[in-house]
Every structure is written in C-alpha cells, then in structure tokens.
Amino acid sequence: xxxxxxxxxxxxxxxxxxxxxxxxxxxxxxxxxxxxxxxxxxxxxxxxxxxxxxxxxxxxxxxxxxxxxxxxxxxxxxxxxxxxxxxxxxxxxxxxxxxxxxxxxxxxxxxxxxxxxxxxxxxxxxxxxxxxxxxxxxxxxxxxxxxxxxxxxxxxxxxxxxxxxxxxxxxxxxxxxxxxxxxxxxxxxxxxxxxxxxxxxxxxxxxxxxxxxxxxxxxxxxxxxxxxxxxxxxxxxxxxxxxxxxxxxxxxxxxxxxxxxxx
Amino acid sequence: xxxxxxxxxxxxxxxxxxxxxxxxxxxxxxxxxxxxxxxxxxxxxxxxxxxxxxxxxxxxxxxxxxxxxxxxxxxxxxxxxxxxxxxxxxxxxxxxxxxxxxxxxxxxxxxxxxxxxxxxxxxxxxxxxxxxxxxxxxxxxxxxxxxxxxxxxxxxxxxxxxxxxxxxxxxxxxxxxxxxxxxxxxxxxxxxxxxxxxxxxxxxxxxxxxxxxxxxxxxxxxxxxxxxxxxxxxxxxxxxxxxxxxxxxxxxxxxxxxxxxxxxxxxxxxxxxxxxxxxxxxxxxxxxxxxxxxxxxxxxxxxxxxxxxxxxxxxxxxxxxxxxxxxxxxxxxxxxxxxxxxxxxxxxxxxxxxxxxxxxxxxxxxxxxxxxxxxxxxxxxxxxxxxxxxxxxxxxxxxxxxxxxxxxxxxxxxxxxxxxxxxxxxxxxxxxxxxxxxxxxxxxxxxxxxxxxxxxxxxxxxxxxxxxxxxxxxxxxxxxxxxxxxxxxxxxxxxxxxxxxxxxxxxxxxxxxxxxxxxxxxxxxxxxxxxxxxxxxxxxxxxxxxxxxx
Numbered sequence: 001x002x003x004x005x006x007x008x009x010x011x012x013x014x015x016x017x018x019x020x021x022x023x024x025x026x027x028x029x030x031x032x033x034x035x036x037x038x039x040x041x042x043x044x045x046x047x048x049x050x051x052x053x054x055x056x057x058x059x060x061x062x063x064x065x066x067x068x069x070x071x072x073x074x075x076x077x078x079x080x081x082x083x084x085x086x087x088x089x090x091x092x093x094x095x096x097x098x099x100x101x102x103x104x105x106x107x108x109x110x111x112x113x114x115x116x117x118x119x120x121x122x123x124x125x126x127x128x129x130x131x132x133x134x135x136x137x138x139x140x141x142x143x144x145x146x147x148x149x150x151x152x153x154x155x156x157x158x159x160x161x162x163x164x165x166x167x168x169x170x171x172x173x174x175x176x177x178x179x180x181x182x183x184x185x186x187x188x189x190x191x192x193x194x195x196x197x198x199x200x201x202x203x204x205x206x207x208x209x210x211x212x213x214x215x216x217x218x219x220x221x222x223x224x225x226x227x228x229x230x231x232x233x234x235x236x237x238x239x240x241x242x243x244x245x246x247x248x249x250x251x252x253x254x255x256x257x258x259x260x261x262x263x
Numbered sequence: 264x265x266x267x268x269x270x271x272x273x274x275x276x277x278x279x280x281x282x283x284x285x286x287x288x289x290x291x292x293x294x295x296x297x298x299x300x301x302x303x304x305x306x307x308x309x310x311x312x313x314x315x316x317x318x319x320x321x322x323x324x325x326x327x328x329x330x331x332x333x334x335x336x337x338x339x340x341x342x343x344x345x346x347x348x349x350x351x352x353x354x355x356x357x358x359x360x361x362x363x364x365x366x367x368x369x370x371x372x373x374x375x376x377x378x379x380x381x382x383x384x385x386x387x388x389x390x391x392x393x394x395x396x397x398x399x400x401x402x403x404x405x406x407x408x409x410x411x412x413x414x415x416x417x418x419x420x421x422x423x424x425x426x427x428x429x430x431x432x433x434x435x436x437x438x439x440x441x442x443x444x445x446x447x448x449x450x451x452x453x454x455x456x457x458x459x460x461x462x463x464x465x466x467x468x469x470x471x472x473x474x475x476x477x478x479x480x481x482x483x484x485x486x487x488x489x490x491x492x493x494x495x496x497x498x499x500x501x502x503x504x505x506x507x508x509x510x511x512x513x514x515x516x517x518x519x520x521x522x523x524x525x526x527x528x529x530x531x532x533x534x535x536x537x538x539x540x541x542x543x544x545x546x547x548x549x550x551x552x553x554x555x556x557x558x559x560x561x562x563x564x565x566x567x568x569x570x571x572x573x574x575x576x577x578x579x580x581x582x583x584x585x586x587x588x589x590x591x592x593x594x595x596x597x598x599x600x601x602x603x604x605x606x607x608x609x610x611x612x613x614x615x616x617x618x619x620x621x622x623x624x625x626x627x628x629x630x631x632x633x634x635x636x637x638x639x640x641x642x643x644x645x646x647x648x649x650x651x652x653x654x655x656x657x658x659x660x661x662x663x664x665x666x667x668x669x670x671x672x673x674x675x676x677x678x679x680x681x682x683x684x685x686x687x688x689x690x691x692x693x694x695x696x697x698x699x700x701x702x703x704x705x706x707x708x709x710x711x712x713x714x715x716x717x718x719x720x721x722x723x724x725x726x727x728x729x730x731x732x733x734x735x736x737x738x739x740x741x742x743x744x745x746x747x748x749x750x751x752x753x754x755x756x757x758x759x760x761x762x763x764x765x766x767x768x769x770x771x772x773x774x775x776x777x778x779x780x781x782x783x784x785x786x787x788x789x790x791x792x793x794x795x796x797x798x799x800x801x802x803x804x805x806x807x808x809x810x811x812x813x
Contacts, residue, residue: 063589065561073563073585076572125562171356198273198357244666250265257270257309257359 007180008037008044009173014164018045021162022094027115027138029158032166035212037177038141041166042096051135052093054084058103064110068123080126089114089121092135100140101153108157114138115160168213171197177213182220188229192216195233195258199241199251211237230259265667267312271297274316274357281312290315290378293388294324306361310376313362314347321350326389329382343380344373502689504650507726517650517686524644524656527674537631539772543779544632547596547786553589560586596786597639597661597699601691602626602676603710604644604656609678612711612748613769619678621748622709625771627673629707629778634665639701642669643691644676647683649717654680655690661698681716684708684759685727688742692735705741705785711749712756725758732763737796741789743781747771764788 021028022045030038039055046053056067069083088095100108113120119132140161142153169177171193178189199211215237222232238251264281271279280296287300290311297315299308318324323346332339351358351366358366365376499520503512554560556567564587571581602622612618626642633640641663644656656676659669688708695704714724732742744760746767756767764785766777 063561070561071563073568073571075575078563194356198270201273201276201357202269244664246265246667247269250269253266254269254273257266257305257361260360 005047006040006043007177008040009169009176011166011169011173014041014166015045015048017162017164019049022049022137025119025137027111027161028140029153029161029163030139030141030166031144031163032141033168033212034143034209035214036166036168037213038166039096039098042094042139042141046094049094049135049137051137052091053096054088054093055096055098056084057098058100060102060104062103062107064107065125067107067110068121069125071125085110085114086121086123086130089130089132089136092133094135094137094139097138097140099143101142105154108154111138111140111157112160115157168196168200174213174216178217178220181217182224184220184224188223189220191229191259192220192233195237195255198254198258199237209241211241215240230255233259267297267299267308270309270359271312271316271319274313274354275320277319279316279319288379289375291381291384292316292319292324293381293384294319295388307376309359309361310365311378313358314351314365314377317350317354317358318347321346321353323347323350324385324389326386329385329389332380332382333386339380339382340373343377347377499651499653500690500693502686504685505727505730507723517653517683517689519653519655519686519690521643521655521657521690524658524672525675525677526668526671537628537635539775540628540632540778541635543775544782545636546779547594547782553587555587556582556584557586557588557590558584560588562587594638594703595701596633596703596705597695597701598629598633598641598705598707599661599691599695599699600626600630600640600642600707600709601655601687602642602644602658603646603682603684603708604676604678605646605680605682605713605715606678607682607711607713607715612750614748616748617678618711618747618749619676621771623673623676625745625747625774626709628771628774630659631665639699641694641698642673643694645682645687645691646678646680647686647716648680650683650686650719653683653686653690655687655694661694661700681719682710682714682724683716683719684710684714684724685719685731688728688731688735692731692738692740695740696738703741703786704739704789705743705782706735708742708744708760709747710744711751712744712746712759713751714759725755728759729762732760733792736763736789736792739789739793741782741785741787743785745774745781747774 018028018041030041032038042055043053056062065083067083067085069081069086071078072081073079082090085095087093097103097111110121113122114132115138119136121130121132122128123130168174171190174193174196175186175189178184178192179186182189184192193216196211196213196216202210219229219232219236222236223229227235233255234252238248238255242248242251264283267281268279271281279292282296282298283301284298285301287302288298290297290299292298292315297312299311303311328342332342348366351362355363355366365374499518501515502517502519503514504516505511506513555564557564564585567582567585571583571585574581604619608619608622609617612621630640630642639661640659641661642658644658645654646656647653656672657663658672658676659665663669688706691706691708695706714728716724719727732744735742742763744756744763744765746756746765748770749767753767756765764781766781768774768777
C-alpha cells in the first residue's frame with residue numbers, strides 16, 4: 001500500500017456506495033468504458049478503507065485454478081499454492097478482478113458463494129471451505145460495450161453484485177485529472193479534453209474504442225516531455241485507436257483543425 | 264475530406280457525410296449530407312461544416328419548422344441567421360478554434376459561412392429516413408436527386424414540384440408506384456436494350472440508386488460504356504461449364520475476371536454489426552480439450568508426475584511437463600462470401616425492401632462476425648454479362664483489412680446484369696484454394712438462387728451451378744448457400760443448392776439461429792466428400808499402377 005492516496009476525483013456518489021457496500025460485505029460490479037478510471041477508483045478506495053488490494057487481470061484462459069490455487073510438484077512432493085483469490089479471502093483484502101467477462105464462464109462460477117451472503121470459498125482440491133476474513137471485498141470490473149454479446153456476465157453472477165456505473169469524467173473534472181496526472185497547464189489540458197470530447201462523439205467504423213481519459217493523460221505526459229501537442233495526440237490517441245489508414249489520416253487532419261491555431 | 268466528415272459527425276453527434284457540390288453553391292445540408300462548394304480555403308471549410316453540423320446536432324432542422332419555411336426565402340434566411348448562432352453556442356465546447364469566432368459576431372446579416380437553408384431538401388431527406396428506416400438507403404434515396412433535377416430553384420415553385428412531392432412520398436414507402444416513377448423519371452440511363460438477354464426483361468435491370476454522383480452501371484450490352492466490362496476482355500480466368508443436355512463439360516467456356524468493386528463516394532460507412540452472429544459462430548469447433556503433459560496447468564497429470572518421479576529417482580533428467588490443463592483449439596477457418604449482385608437482387612423482397620439490401624446486410628454481418636472471431640474472411644460480389652464477362656467484384660480479399668476502403672467498396676455494390684452462378688462458384692473455389700491458406704475452407708453464396716445469363720437459363724444453369732458446388736466440395740471446400748429476403752420459389756432454390764447446406768430466410772435477423780448448424784453441416788460434408796474423393800482417387804491410382812506394373 002502506498003502512503004499517499006491515489007489521485008481520484010469522484011464523478012458521482014460512487015465513493016459513498018463503495019464504502020457502504022464494503023461495510024455490508026457486498027460484492028461490487030464496476031461498469032464503465034476502458035480507461036475511465038475504474039482501476040484507479042478501486043486503488044483509492046482500498047487506501048481509504050485501509051485494506052490491501054489484490055488485482056487480477058482476467059483473460060480468456062483464466063481458470064479456476066489460477067484464481068483459487070493449485071498443487072505443484074516439487075521433487076516427489078506436491079505442494080499447494082494459494083491463488084490470488086484465496087489469498088485475499090484469507091487476509092481480508094480487496095480482491096479486484098479486472099475485466100471479469102474475459103474469464104471463462106466456468107471460472108466465474110467460483111465467485112458465487114463468495115459474492116452472496118455465504119462469503120465462503122470452497123476449495124475443491126483441498127476439500128475445505130474457507131470463510132472470508134473480515135475486510136474481504138470482491139470487486140469485479142466489466143466494460144459493457146466490449147464484446148458484450150459473445151462474452152457476457154451470467155445473470156446469476158450479476159445478481160450477486162452491487163453495480164456502480166462509471167463514465168468518463170465531465171470536462172472540468174477531466175481537465176483537473178490531466179493537470180494533476182501529467183502536470184500540464186490548464187490551457188493544454190482544456191485543449192486535450194475538448195479533443196477527447198470530439199473524438200468520443202464520432203461513430204466511425206474504424207474506431208475500436210473512444211479516446212479514454214487514460215490516452216488523454218498519455219498524450220499530456222508526452223507533451224510535458226517536450227513533444228508538440230499534435231504529435232503527442234497522434235502518438236497517444238490516434239495510433240492506439242485505429243489501424244485504418246483512411247481514418248488515421250482523417251483524425252490527424254481533424255486534430256490539426258483543433259490544435260493548429262493553438263500551437 | 265475525411266477529416267471534415269469526422270468533424271461534422273463529431274459536432275452533430277451522428278454520422279454525417281460531407282460532399283463537394285458541383286457546381287459550386289453556398290454550403291447547405293439536408294440533415295444527412297453537408298454540401299460544400301469547391302475551392303474554399305481550409306478555414307472556411309471548417310467553419311461551414313461546423314455551422315451545418317451544429318444545425319443538425321441542435322435539432323434546428325426539425326420537420327415542423329422546415330415545413331413552415333418552405334417557399335419563404337426571407338424567413339428562412341432570418342431563421343438561419345439566429346438559429347445558426349444558437350446552434351453554434353450550444354455546442355461551443357466542441358467547436359474548433361476557427362469556428363468559434365462565428366459565435367461572437369453579432370448583427371442581423373447572414374455571415375457567408377452560414378450558407379443557405381433548404382427546407383424542402385431537409386424534408387425530403389427526413390421523409391426517406393422515417394419509413395421504418397428502410398434498410399440502409401433504399402429506393403427513396405433517388406428521390407432527393409430527382410426532386411433537385413426537376414426543379415433547380417429550391418425555394419421557388421418549380422415546374423416539377425408536385426410531381427416531385429408525390430414521388431418522394433411514394434418512393435419513401437418503397438411502394439410499387441414509387442419504383443415505377445423512379446424508372447419513369449430516371450435521367451438518362453445507359454440502357455440500350457439490345458443486350459444479349461436484355462430485351463424483353465426490363466425488370467431485371469433495376470438500378471437502385473441512379474444519379475447522385477455515383478457511377479450507375481445499368482449497361483446491358485457488354486462493353487457499352489462500362490469500363491469494367493471492357494477491361495475484362497483482356498484478362499480473366501477460363502473455367503469449364505457443365506452442359507447437362509450433353510452430359511459433359513464445355514472446356515474453357517466461361518471467363519471470370521476479378522475487379523475491385525467501385526468505391527462508393529458518398530454513403531456513410533455501413534455498420535459492420537457482428538454481434539448477433541458472433542455467438543453461434545464462436546462455438547464452431549472451439550471447445551476446450553483437456554491436454555496432458557503441460558508445463559503449467561490446473562491439476563497434476565498423475566501419469567506424467569509418476570514418470571517424472573521415476574526418472575528423477577533413476578538419475579535421469581525428468582520432463583517438467585507434469586500438469587493437466589484445458590486448452591482451446593484454434594479452428595483455422597477461411598470463409599469466402601460470394602454476394603449475388605445481379606439485377607434480380609434489385610427486385611423487391613421481404614417487406615418491399617430490395618433483396619440486395621437484405622443480402623448486403625447479411626453479408627456485412629457475417630463478414631464482421633467471422634473477422635472478429637479471427638477467421639480469415641473475404642467478400643466478393645458477382646454478376647455476369649454472358650459467358651465471357653463474368654465478374655467477381657472484390658470488396659475484401661483475404662489479406663485486406665476490414666477498413667473504411669472496404670466499407671466503401673461494399674457500399675459501391677449495385678445490382679446489375681445477370682447471374683452465371685457456376686462460374687462464380689468455380690472462381691470462388693479457386694480463390695479459396697489458392698489464397699485461403701487454412702485447412703478448413705468454406706464458400707458462402709448469398710443469392711436468390713436464380714441462375715440466369717445468356718445461354719444459361721432454366722435447367723442448364725441450375726445443373727451447372729449444382730455441379731460447381733459438388734466440385735467445390737470435392738476439393739474440400741464446404742459450401743453454404745443462403746437466400747435472404749428473396750421471394751422466389753423454394754423449389755428452385757433446392758434444385759440449385761440442394762446438394763449443399765442451404766437455407767432461405769425472409770430477413771437477415773433470422774440468420775443467427777440457423778448459421779451455426781449450417782456452417783457445421785457445410786464443413787462436415789466437405790471433409791467427408793474430400794475423404795471419399797481422395798480414397799477413390801488413390802484407388803484409381805493404385806489400379807493404374809497395378810495395371811502398368813502388372
């Protein structure tokens with residue numbers, strides 16, 4: 001745990017809801033687009049609540065054993081190794097499963113007894129049932145726009161969670177975030193935020209995602225190191241967004257339209 | 264231009280198209296497309312786009328307001344002056360610096376950047392959109408251009424106004440009268456009528472969107488003014504054709520040429536919407552299988568563990584692959600989608616929407632879904648003008664990206680000419696053979712099943728198409744034939760596609776429930792056929808070798 005609170009500016013009542021859910025031992029579901037600050041929010045809350053945070057980035061080959069633990073062979077002996085979820089349950093930590101939809105559906109089922117009133121983790125391979133230590137809190141994040149049909153959370157999983165919906169912060173908050181995270185002045189931050197707003201309104205086939213707060217921060221940081229603003233935006237925003245040469249060229253010109261006069 | 268399109272879409276909060284108008288006229292919009300005069304500098308372009316897009320975004324072009332401004336040019340001007348400023352200030356945060364200066368400027372005169380307001384064009388465009396969003400841009404599209412070509416003076420009472428209004432109503436609903444009018448009113452169409460099979464079948468030459476600056480190819484006689492057809496004289500691949508009457512192949516009978524589908528210069532990129540089809544397609548052959556002797560896994564693989572222990576005890580170097588895990592197996596699938604773009608696809612299908620629109624929608628969804636799942640996928644349109652002019656129109660080759668360019672080629676597909684199904688299928692199979700590069704290959708034919716070309720009618724055409732499908736399966740290419748939105752008789756479809764996996768659905772949204780089993784059947788039958796064929800082939804070779812050596 002760091003000794004300073006991770007910088008997070010609330011956009012609504014999410015901090016209050018999180019704290020209440022934590023106290024009541026409820027599991028949390030964070031919804032929101034990539035790069036809107038879900039992870040940062042959890043870090044800040046873990047700091048406020050004084051609990052260690054264990055983060056697992058979920059991927060599509062994540063198995064139950066990856067979360068719970070497994071036996072390893074060492075010489076002629078088998079040795080049990082706790083997975084991150086088991087560790088959190090034992091220590092009473094906040095366990096944050098990032099992009100939980102990515103995990104296989106048979107994997108998410110292991111969360112069920114933990115997420116409801118039982119607060120237990122059955123470990124089949126050891127033949128035991130662990131009661132969650134006080135302070136344990138399960139937090140999962142999920143991006144509804146992303147692969148939502150192919151991979152969706154089971155209703156039985158969702159039912160066990162309290163949902164907090166996050167979105168990109170309002171322009172003035174986002175400006176503040178940029179100033180703090182990248183140390184750029186307000187004028188630059190405002191320019192970047194405006195560009196972000198513009199790009200988020202585009203519905204173009206070639207765009208994989210929209211310009212998140214995260215990519216805007218990256219652009220601001222590049223600029224802070226002396227990269228001209230337009231080039232920084234090209235590197236941090238346009239490049240990651242699309243591979244399509246036509247859309248890239250269009251976006252580059254669009255950026256020049258907005259930043260050209262400011263340079 | 265692309266950046267102006269993006270700018271307009273961002274400010275309006277909805278996809279907008281930006282076009283240069285010919286001849287130059289002050290900037291205006293119909294609520295869907297912004298028309299800009301050529302020859303303005305970059306700053307004026309940006310300003311004009313910002314104003315027009317702001318009007319769209321702020322809802323200033325609402326039909327009830329527009330109706331009151333029709334034929335009242337002075338009021339329209341005043342409205343534009345005040346409303347333009349209001350709209351701009353409403354989206355001030357989104358405006359580029361160049362356009363922001365427009366807000367502060369007071370006075371009651373109309374700044375040139377504001378352009379003009381054309382209430383009737385806005386109304387005409389709005390009317391097209393309302394009838395249940397007739398798939399993409401249907402017949403109604405033509406009405407706007409038709410209205411303008413009939414009366415040039417937008418604000419005045421043009422001679423063709425009543426006719427135009429009647430037409431836009433009718434065409435908007437996609438009714439038969441609208442199409443009839445579309446045909447009657449269509450400006451110079453390149454229909455010569457002396458084509459090989461054109462005479463007497465005018466309904467097959469339906470052009471969906473004539474005018475509007477798009478190259479409309481409704482040329483029935485080969486080579487008459489059609490660059491593509493002329494180009495194919497020189498190149499192309501020859502394929503045999505099955506002559507059912509004589510029971511043998513006609514060698515090198517059909518010439519198939521590949522061209523790029525024409526770029527559509529105006530349409531907004533279609534939404535490649537893959538969500539509905541992704542789920543059924545994802546399940547194809549992508550299960551988890553327990554795999555032994557992995558270096559990493561959920562459980563200990565006991566056999567491997569014991570062996571490793573024995574090895575270690577015996578002083579040998581034990582293998583550290585002692586775990587058991589479940590691995591996902593890749594399916595290595597390549598799919599080529601052939602889209603029938605013959606004139607018959609322009610006929611109205613389910614719900615009065617052209618079959619072509621239904622098929623295009625299905626093709627787009629399918630390609631997007633497969634692409635998203637990581638399969639190799641290609642999309643070609645096809646039609647023909649006689650046996651020496653069979654065209655495959657490339658929308659997306661296997662190695663092309665699914666990008667804006669392919670989306671524009673996709674939009675550029677317009678129904679024209681005829682259907683020599685067999686030749687198209689043979690060439691599609693050849694492409695799969697040469698360029699797919701995967702063990703599993705699948706050919707998807709989206710067509711109404713009407714095999715029809717010069718000397719390719721009825722039983723002959725059907726038999727050849729059926730034969731071509733069998734040939735494809737023998738080469739290990741699975742075939743899947745889909746008829747979407749066509750109202751033809753199912754018996755004909757069965758005659759052509761009967762040996763392959765096939766289905767006929769009234770609308771693209773019915774595909775998701777069918778597509779999984781169809782794909783599975785098609786792939787399985789290809790594998791079975793290929794095995795049988797190879798076994799026979801080997802048996803024949805053995806017999807031949809035995810004869811020679813014996």
